Amino acid sequence: MSNLRGRDIISALQFEREDVERLIDAAESLRKEIEEKGILDYARNKILATVFLEPSTRTRLSFQFAMVKLGGQVIDFGLAEAASIAKGESFEDSMRMVDGYDPDIIVLRQKVPGNAAKAAEICKAPVINAGDGWNEHPTQALLDVYTIWRELRRIDGIRIGIMGDLKYGRTPSSLSYILSKFKDIKIYYIAPEQLQIRPEVLEKIRGVDYEKVDRPEKVMEELDVLYVTRLQKERFEDPSEYERLKGSYNINRELLVKFKHIPIIMHPLPRVFELSTDVDDLPQAKYFEQAKNGMYIRAALIKEILGV
Ligand code: NCD
Numbered sequence: 001m002s003n004l005r006g007r008d009i010i011s012a013l014q015f016e017r018e019d020v021e022r023l024i025d026a027a028e029s030l031r032k033e034i035e036e037k038g039i040l041d042y043a044r045n046k047i048l049a050t051v052f053l054e055p056s057t058r059t060r061l062s063f064q065f066a067m068v069k070l071g072g073q074v075i076d077f078g079l080a081e082a083a084s085i086a087k088g089e090s091f092e093d094s095m096r097m098v099d100g101y102d103p104d105i106i107v108l109r110q111k112v113p114g115n116a117a118k119a120a121e122i123c124k125a126p127v128i129n130a131g132d133g134w135n136e137h138p139t140q141a142l143l144d145v146y147t148i149w150r151e152l153r154r155i156d157g158i159r160i161g162i163m164g165d166l167k168y169g170r171t172p173s174s175l176s177y178i179l180s181k182f183k184d185i186k187i188y189y190i191a192p193e194q195l196q197i198r199p200e201v202l203e204k205i206r207g208v209d210y211e212k213v214d215r216p217e218k219v220m221e222e223l224d225v226l227y228v229t230r231l232q233k234e235r236f237e238d239p240s241e242y243e244r245l246k247g248s249y250n251i252n253r254e255l256l257v258k259f260k261h262i263p264i265i266m267h268p269l270p271r272v273f274e275l276s277t278d279v280d281d282l283p284q285a286k287y288f289e290q291a292k293n294g295m296y297i298r299a300a301l302i303k304e305i306l307g308v
Pocket residue numbers: 058059131137140170171229230268269270
């Protein structure tokens with residue numbers, strides 16, 4: 001894809017490396033402009049609708065802040081519990097209705113894998129998938145590679161450990177997809193067997209060198225980046241399995257300082273118990289910057305989709 005104007009963003013596989021590079025450049029210039037001027041006016045007279053039918057803090061807020069900083073307007077759908085969905089309105093009808101008010105972009109999070117693509121078929125406005133169940137979260141992948149680039153000034157050749165809930169998580173899949181567009185990437189999937197990466201992800205990243213490992217200690221010295229994820233409690237079919245696995249991993253300061261080399265530590269957040277707060281003041285801890293980077297790269301994406 002060479003220009004994202006008017007496009008839906010459903011999967012991280014849609015991004016070619018040129019798209020990522022161009023969006024990173026745009027995010028860097030918008031960062032400077034926003035730091036200087038506060039609110040810009042690229043998106044004047046444009047409306048972004050946020051429809052979040054699953055919980056969110058960062059993704060929803062960073063899209064909303066990004067649009068406001070571009071000078072546009074935001075309308076939020078509100079909580080699913082407070083909307084007509086709670087009265088039994090179908091997803092399709094809700095989406096048709098939102099689209100009927102003519103927003104310029106719809107940002108959608110909901111729990112059914114594949115329903116972002118369905119919404120894109122229903123709506124004339126471009127739809128950005130902000131998470132469709134365990135499937136994908138393409139704009140998180142963008143901010144993840146943006147963060148890697150800001151820290152290491154390259155994406156090619158990185159060695160990354162993606163750890164935690166690779167089965168039910170949507171960030172490990174989208175991150176793998178976007179990394180597959182770069183050269184000489186090595187991915188270590190760090191998880192117990194029950195939470196290992198879904199086979200369909202491995203099929204789609206053919207050509208990428210990967211390895212499955214069960215413990216972070218085994219590969220820590222090899223890594224440029226350790227990407228930690230939360231166990232997706234809400235997606236476990238069997239709550240006792242969650243209880244059994246939840247102690248599996250904890251990245252803490254004591255563990256990290258044992259190594260001569262500590263990789264950059266990333267996490268899409270929210271964290272629960274898998275990443276201790278005592279890691280926060282290590283210079284390698286980058287997850288709060290990562291969240292902030294999300295606003296700039298999402299601003300770059302919105303600007304390009306709007307064609308402004
Ligand atoms: C992630 C998500 O929603 O998939 N959060 C986010 O968007 N930053 C990760 C998670 O919920 O564990």
